[in-house]
């Protein structure tokens with residue numbers, strides 16, 4: 496039986512104190528979670544942000560990868576590691592948040608070496624529920640600007656979804672008095 500020291504962290508979801516409980520999040524702390532609950536959190540994040548896994552079996556390889564062509568339009572893509580350890584292709588230029596649906600809004604968070612301003616890595620962080628102001632500059636996921644028809648259709652769907660969400664929020668303060 497392994498001894499648990501004082502201050503052993505337990506999983507925020509299941510209260511487990513196993514050896515697999517770790518502080519999660521590559522750049523922004525996401526809390527202490529066991530492997531299973533972390534896998535669940537990653538699944539939920541991926542559904543919301545459209546990130547994907549790495550093609551090779553080495554998620555800890557932090558070197559920048561050669562650009563790869565978009566499978567839909569052929570444009571060379573630059574991938575970044577997300578805060579959840581997945582990857583996402585981001586465009587080179589920032590745009591105002593209001594110009595793209597929330598699903599595609601990212602920022603790059605630099606991690607600097609200790610006592611230095613030398614950036615040792617960049618992590619892609621999805622805005623998610625944070626909702627930037629309309630003129631805040633965001634890095635769009637490539638999918639937001641990909642000219643392929645499937646990508647355009649999804650962007651249209653996301654615009655509709657954002658509008659519905661905004662309307663729901665406006666309507667929320669007043670209780671729905673039907674009648």
Ligand SMILES: [Zn+2]
Pocket residue numbers: 506507508509510511528529530531532
């Ligand atoms: Zn757990």
Ligand SMILES: [Zn+2]
Pocket residue numbers: 565566567568569570637641642643
């Ligand atoms: Zn594309």
